[in-house]
Amino acid sequence: MSEVSVNGIVKRFGTTRALDEVSFDAGAGITGLLGPNGAGKTTLLRVLATVMSPSSGEVRIFGRNPASPSDRLQIRRRLGYMPQEPGFHRNFTVFEFVDYVAILKEMTDRKARHVEVSRVLHTVGLRKVESRKIKALSGGMRRRVALAQALLGEPELLILDEPTAGLDPEQRLRFRETMSHLGEDRAIILSTHQTEDVAALCPRVIVMNHGTALFSGSPRELAEVARGSVWLSSERAPEARLSYRTGEGRYRNIGPAPGDADLIDPTVEDGYLMLLGDEAFVEAA
Amino acid sequence: MTWHAPIHALRDYESGAIDPTQQLSIEAHLTSCVSCRSNLAALVDKGVLERTWNAIAAETATPAPGMIERLLLVLGIADHSARLVAATPSLRRSWLLAVTTVLALGVLVANEADGGYVFFLALAPMLPLAGIAAAYGPGIDPTYEIGIAAPMRSFRLLLIRAMAVLISTVALAGIAALFLPGLDWEAAAWLLPSLALAATCLALSTVVPPLRAAVIVAGTWMTVITAAAWSASTEVSARSVFGAQLQIAVVIVGIGAGLVLTARREELETGEHQ
Numbered sequence: 001m002s003e004v005s006v007n008g009i010v011k012r013f014g015t016t017r018a019l020d021e022v023s024f025d026a027g028a029g030i031t032g033l034l035g036p037n038g039a040g041k042t043t044l045l046r047v048l049a050t051v052m053s054p055s056s057g058e059v060r061i062f063g064r065n066p067a068s069p070s071d072r073l074q075i076r077r078r079l080g081y082m083p084q085e086p087g088f089h090r091n092f093t094v095f096e097f098v099d100y101v102a103i104l105k106e107m108t109d110r111k112a113r114h115v116e117v118s119r120v121l122h123t124v125g126l127r128k129v130e131s132r133k134i135k136a137l138s139g140g141m142r143r144r145v146a147l148a149q150a151l152l153g154e155p156e157l158l159i160l161d162e163p164t165a166g167l168d169p170e171q172r173l174r175f176r177e178t179m180s181h182l183g184e185d186r187a188i189i190l191s192t193h194q195t196e197d198v199a200a201l202c203p204r205v206i207v208m209n210h211g212t213a214l215f216s217g218s219p220r221e222l223a224e225v226a227r228g229s230v231w232l233s234s235e236r237a238p239e240a241r242l243s244y245r246t247g248e249g250r251y252r253n254i255g256p257a258p259g260d261a262d263l264i265d266p267t268v269e270d271g272y273l274m275l276l277g278d279e280a281f282v283e284a285a
Numbered sequence: 286m287t288w289h290a291p292i293h294a295l296r297d298y299e300s301g302a303i304d305p306t307q308q309l310s311i312e313a314h315l316t317s318c319v320s321c322r323s324n325l326a327a328l329v330d331k332g333v334l335e336r337t338w339n340a341i342a343a344e345t346a347t348p349a350p351g352m353i354e355r356l357l358l359v360l361g362i363a364d365h366s367a368r369l370v371a372a373t374p375s376l377r378r379s380w381l382l383a384v385t386t387v388l389a390l391g392v393l394v395a396n397e398a399d400g401g402y403v404f405f406l407a408l409a410p411m412l413p414l415a416g417i418a419a420a421y422g423p424g425i426d427p428t429y430e431i432g433i434a435a436p437m438r439s440f441r442l443l444l445i446r447a448m449a450v451l452i453s454t455v456a457l458a459g460i461a462a463l464f465l466p467g468l469d470w471e472a473a474a475w476l477l478p479s480l481a482l483a484a485t486c487l488a489l490s491t492v493v494p495p496l497r498a499a500v501i502v503a504g505t506w507m508t509v510i511t512a513a514a515w516s517a518s519t520e521v522s523a524r525s526v527f528g529a530q531l532q533i534a535v536v537i538v539g540i541g542a543g544l545v546l547t548a549r550r551e552e553l554e555t556g557e558h559q
Binding site (some may be wrong): 081108 | 338351363369372427429430432434436437551554556557
């Protein structure tokens with residue numbers, strides 16, 4: 001049985017359908033949600049985190065129904081959630097803040113709770129700044145504090161909304177290392193704008209746009225969507241939907257390739273752009 | 286020739302199955318021998334080391350609690366409840382100072398202006414209301430969304446914070462009431478309305494966010510008091526506006542609000558209506 005099972009869920013806000021008949025299953029390992037702003041990723045993650053209910057359709061987490069109060073409590077005891085814009089009590093120190101969330105996670109024994117707080121701060125590499133006030137931290141460090149609180153209690157399901165936003169390249173690599181360890185024995189669902197994160201971390205990716213799931217498969221399969229549509233040329237190709245000069249001085253073109261094109265292997269990013277169609281090419285250009 | 290501790294001796298040392306003399310000898314050697322320290326490190330269970338360091342760090346890194354938290358601990362409140370209360374935005378020093386200032390102004394008006402006494406009695410119940418509005422909810426509590434997804438019941442968190450706000454504000458209003466002109470039962474005529482308004486705000490918070498609930502309740506309260514003052518057959522006074530009729534009415538409203546809150550408490554457990 002998959003940790004997460006979503007079947008035809010719809011979420012309406014007034015007349016807007018933020019989620020429109022989304023279905024998928026996610027088990028152990030990392031599942032990446034990829035999509036542009038407003039695609040419905042955050043709404044989907046909030047539904048999975050039991051923060052909101054779908055307008056229709058069925059959600060099961062660990063086989064339980066989050067609409068039932070007793071099931072919801074059981075789900076929350078096994079869940080770690082990092083929202084897209086986590087708020088902080090800015091006057092708390094890093095340790096105090098994570099300790100506060102540990103209390104919300106029903107860890108009432110002071111000693112055991114403090115050991116757990118130290119453990120998660122160690123996992124995200126924040127032990128050295130644990131006595132520092134949160135308001136004095138950089139944006140990247142705050143994201144790590146948000147990740148630390150999600151790891152409290154070793155949850156079996158981690159839901160992370162844009163966890164790599166605002167991280168510098170080194171922090172992003174460290175994040176990938178942490179995630180790859182954590183993903184070995186639990187389900188992680190994360191959303192991102194970064195196709196590199198998906199390619200590096202996720203055995204499974206779901207591409208969303210306008211509230212629907214356009215694609216579900218492996219990063220390799222996503223890249224294959226652009227097979228035969230990526231080529232190099234010495235001049236900018238006018239027929240390409242997107243064309244840019246690479247560091248080596250040649251043009252990398254994406255779009256319907258001419259017959260004599262020097263085709264190359266597509267990347268996850270190419271597949272993603274092809275999948276989203278004209279809208280994505282306009283954005284990228 | 287350099288002596289090194291044999292592996293079996295290091296293993297015995299690591300497990301604690303070694304006599305005190307040998308233990309001292311190995312410890313003295315380890316302080317000066319990198320090679321044996323390295324051999325010993327390889328024998329030590331990494332999990333034990335990590336757990337030990339985490340426990341040490343947890344003890345040494347625990348910061349001293351803030352003023353409000355310390356006060357609650359002295360009063361015998363459990364440390365986890367004290368931390369929940371300390372995170373209440375409307376229990377910050379600046380908030381308490383603002384409440385004190387408003388109450389001081391209310392006392393001044395009550396002593397100096399015609400109808401000032403009624404003004405104080407109408408004002409005092411709105412302060413806990415404002416405190417509750419600023420204690421919990423989206424846009425108010427920065428950890429609201431994390432809290433909703435956590436197993437601790439939001440109903441419990443809201444009640445803990447509302448109680449803390451209510452107690453602190455009522456205590457301040459009680460002190461302020463001591464400075465009202467003429468100390469009799471009228472000086473406490475704000476107390477039951479305070480409790481009823483707080484309960485009504487909590488009940489309404491199961492339908493709309495606490496901030497909006499507080500605005501609705503405060504608006505209704507002011508309308509009721511203004512109407513009562515207008516319809517007073519005699520001179521507008523504490524007795525004519527805040528008399529037995531109003532006190533009985535607010536008790537009924539408060540009990541009703543408590544029942545609604547209990548019946549609808551599950552609505553607070555998702556961020557849906559918030």
